[in-house]
Amino acid sequence: MNRWKNVINNTTLALNCLLLFLLIFDNSFFLPPWLQMLGRLHPLLVHFPIVILLFCSCWELAAKFSKNTIFNTSIIGDWLLLLSALAAAGSALMGLFLSKENGYQQDALVWHKWSGILTSLITFSWYTFREYIRNKKTSLVIFSIISFITILITGHLGADITHGKNYILEPIVKEKELPTILFEDAEVFTNMVQPILKTKCVSCHNTKKAKGELVLETVSFLKKGGKSGPLWDLHENDLGLLLRRVHLPLEAKKHMPPIGKSQLSEDELTILNLWIKKGSAFTGKVSQLPPSDTLHLMAKKIFNTVESDEYTFKPASENTIKELLSNYRSITPLSLGSPALGVSFFSVSQFKVDQLKELLKIKEQIVTLNLNKMPVIDQDLSIIAQFINLRKLNLSFTNIQGPGLIALQSLTELRQLSLSGTGINAASLSVLSTLPKLSQVHIWSTPAQSQNLALLQKQLKNTKIETGFNGDTVKIKLNLPIIENEQQVLLEPTLLQLKHYVKDVNIHYSINGKEPDSIVSPVFKGDFLINDTMTIRVKAFKKGWISSDITEMAFYKASYKIDSIWTIQPPDPQYKSIGAPILTDGKKGDRNTRSGKWLGYRGYPMESILLFNEPKSISSITISTLIDTRGYIMPPAQIEIWAGNTSDKLHLIKKITPEQPMKDLPGSLKFFTLSFNPIKEKYFKVVVFPIMKLPRWHNGKGDRGWIFVDEIFVNR
Numbered sequence: 247m248n249r250w251k252n253v254i255n256n257t258t259l260a261l262n263c264l265l266l267f268l269l270i271f272d273n274s275f276f277l278p279p280w281l282q283m284l285g286r287l288h289p290l291l292v293h294f295p296i297v298i299l300l301f302c303s304c305w306e307l308a309a310k311f312s313k314n315t316i317f318n319t320s321i322i323g324d325w326l327l328l329l330s331a332l333a334a335a336g337s338a339l340m341g342l343f344l345s346k347e348n349g350y351q352q353d354a355l356v357w358h359k360w361s362g363i364l365t366s367l368i369t370f371s372w373y374t375f376r377e378y379i380r381n382k383k384t385s386l387v388i389f390s391i392i393s394f395i396t397i398l399i400t401g402h403l404g405a406d407i408t409h410g411k412n413y414i415l416e417p418i419v420k421e422k423e424l425p426t427i428l429f430e431d432a433e434v435f436t437n438m439v440q441p442i443l444k445t446k447c448v449s450c451h452n453t454k455k456a457k458g459e460l461v462l463e464t465v466s467f468l469k470k471g472g473k474s475g476p477l478w479d480l481h482e483n484d485l486g487l488l489l490r491r492v493h494l495p496l497e498a499k500k501h502m503p504p505i506g507k508s509q510l511s512e513d514e515l516t517i518l519n520l521w522i523k524k525g526s527a528f529t530g531k532v533s534q535l536p537p538s539d540t541l542h543l544m545a546k547k548i549f550n551t552v553e554s555d556e557y558t559f560k561p562a563s564e565n566t567i568k569e570l571l572s573n574y575r576s577i578t579p580l581s582l583g584s585p586a587l588g589v590s591f592f593s594v595s596q597f598k599v600d601q602l603k604e605l606l607k608i609k610e611q612i613v614t615l616n617l618n619k620m621p622v623i624d625q626d627l628s629i630i631a632q633f634i635n636l637r638k639l640n641l642s643f644t645n646i647q648g649p650g651l652i653a654l655q656s657l658t659e660l661r662q663l664s665l666s667g668t669g670i671n672a673a674s675l676s677v678l679s680t681l682p683k684l685s686q687v688h689i690w691s692t693p694a695q696s697q698n699l700a701l702l703q704k705q706l707k708n709t710k711i712e713t714g715f716n717g718d719t720v721k722i723k724l725n726l727p728i729i730e731n732e733q734q735v736l737l738e739p740t741l742l743q744l745k746h747y748v749k750d751v752n753i754h755y756s757i758n759g760k761e762p763d764s765i766v767s768p769v770f771k772g773d774f775l776i777n778d779t780m781t782i783r784v785k786a787f788k789k790g791w792i793s794s795d796i797t798e799m800a801f802y803k804a805s806y807k808i809d810s811i812w813t814i815q816p817p818d819p820q821y822k823s824i825g826a827p828i829l830t831d832g833k834k835g836d837r838n839t840r841s842g843k844w845l846g847y848r849g850y851p852m853e854s855i856l857l858f859n860e861p862k863s864i865s866s867i868t869i870s871t872l873i874d875t876r877g878y879i880m881p882p883a884q885i886e887i888w889a890g891n892t893s894d895k896l897h898l899i900k901k902i903t904p905e906q907p908m909k910d911l912p913g914s915l916k917f918f919t920l921s922f923n924p925i926k927e928k929y930f931k932v933v934v935f936p937i938m939k940l941p942r943w944h945n946g947k948g949d950r951g952w953i954f955v956d957e958i959f960v961n962r
Contacts, residue, residue, distance in 0.1 A: 261335035302326035430661035483912030561585035624650025643667035648674025672697035735832035835956035874913035888931035
């Protein structure tokens with residue numbers, strides 16, 4: 247036993263000497279690959295010295311202060327100290343090796359390295375002088391406390407590097423630091439995109455731990471990108487690296503976030519996708535997006551509005567509200583149980599300025615005030631300025647001229663101001679630049695509308711100025727024509743159905759993949775029959791208007807409806823769907839593999855049995871698949887068609903080996919049609935094999951590929 251103690255003691259001494267040597271010459275030594283491999287064991291082994299050393303401290307203190315004889319043996323204490331010293335030295339050495347890898351900022355590692363090595367030296371010193379320390383209560387307590395503090399500091403610094411700054415206290419701090427953001431104040435990047443990056447990405451891509459030389463903590467770092475290039479590219483079909491990585495299969499080596507980390511939700515993926523599609527702007531409020539915009543609609547669900555926000559001020563007394571109610575003035579809570587009130591005036595002839603003064607009794611509770619078409623003048627704005635919690639103010643078509651707007655500078659909570667139809671000019675609006683939360687100002691049908699709006703917008707840089715629309719000299723772009731056909735999979739020839747909401751529009755179409763034009767492409771007259779698999783592209787034209795964008799839809803011929811279908815092996819469970827019936831529901835999938843419209847297979851084939859209640863004469867079967875090489879989704883390695891009158895006695899009738907790509911290709915839908923001499927059977931089996939090894943040119947070479955199938959079409 248003593249022999250083993252000596253061996254471990256000498257080993258620990260050697261490791262500590264090596265630690266100090268490597269630390270001194272940290273910038274001068276080269277780390278071979280096999281030592282890099284040992285360094286990656288650091289996260290695995292780092293917990294051992296923590297647990298052993300804490301247990302050792304408790305044991306030593308108990309042996310000194312407890313009367314229980316179980317703690318009196320020094321043999322256990324010696325071994326605990328020795329193993330703590332060995333584990334601390336080994337873990338610190340592996341951590342030093344790991345720090346030499348790319349992706350870690352050396353400045354961020356300095357204190358973690360020093361505290362780790364200090365822990366190793368303290369533990370080894372404790373073992374070396376254990377007899378002396380045990381005889382001195384003060385020394386024992388000091389060593390125990392120092393050991394605990396160094397472990398705590400080292401662990402905290404390590405967690406900051408691995409998971410991001412202030413990882414442990416973040417849940418508590420977050421609640422205190424993050425203010426409630428209203429929809430009217432929310433910015434697309436700051437309040438929708440950045441929180442996703444912070445919670446799902448920054449733990450691996452920060453200034454302390456920059457995996458792939460990528461840092462996502464600031465706008466400048468986001469624009470810079472990482473070792474693999476920029477994060478997004480609007481010229482790419484998949485919009486670039488960021489979206490490509492998050493859409494990779496979960497098991498893929500380069501899928502982000504990696505397995506074990508919290509994954510992005512469908513809403514988070516949608517937000518990132520739409521933000522990049524719109525040009526990845528780092529400024530701009532959600533409220534400035536069109537009301538029909540998807541990001542605008544999603545933000546409505548995420549953020550409270552002025553009406554639905556939770557207010558901290560006390561509610562007004564019911565008696566006061568009843569006293570102020572009249573036939574020409576309504577006072578209502580903005581939501582059930584809310585202390586916030588909305589006030590509206592109705593009769594121009596009955597309006598008097600004293601009615602505004604009466605509202606000062608509830609000035610703290612008024613959040614929205616509608617004075618549309620009331621005879622309000624500039625002098626009256628000094629009364630309104632006392633409603634300190636006002637968020638929305640409608641002064642449209644009042645007698646406001648502009649000089650009195652300066653009184654509104656006290657409304658620091660104001661978000662929306664409507665001044666349409668008033669006499670205000672651009673110069674008088676400049677005083678609104680001091681309102682910190684003002685997001686919208688409506689000024690259509692005012693003198694300001696035709697003045698220097700560029701200068702005004704520069705002054706109100708965080709405020710959207712709404713001016714309405716003047717189309718006297720503007721050519722309007724036609725909106726998209728609508729393809730009304732709902733069924734994409736056709737069991738019989740079907741007339742193409744198109745419409746447009748603008749009268750006297752010509753809709754031109756093409757079926758050859760080219761963009762329709764107004765010269766060569768045929769005009770839709772309502773008599774075009776879709777009788778084969780094809781993609782229809784349509785575009786609207788009208789004299790004096792800008793032509794519309796293209797609407798397109800793919801149609802797929804299917805002579806027979808499959809009566810029943812089932813799969814021999816279930817698809818991968820991470821791609822949720824209703825199962826085999828998804829292959830015959832007539833609903834085409836898009837490029838989103840998690841839409842519930844695809845069956846995904848990897849490592850084993852898809853085997854689907856097709857049953858017809860009565861034998862059918864069939865001469866071709868088409869399998870609809872998705873190809874996305876960057877997502878490890880490849881063409882099938884092989885496709886087989888089997889047939890027979892019973893499901894257990896089938897014979898092979900056709901087999902093909904699809905050509906594999908030689909380079910990365912953008913995502914696309916791909917059909918494979920297997921034609922054969924007409925055969926009349928009840929049962930058909932479709933077998934689609936994924937490739938078992940990705941090709942050498944692929945980033946995931948050697949890994950297994952995926953196949954995704956969404957529909958099977960059977961034709962006579």
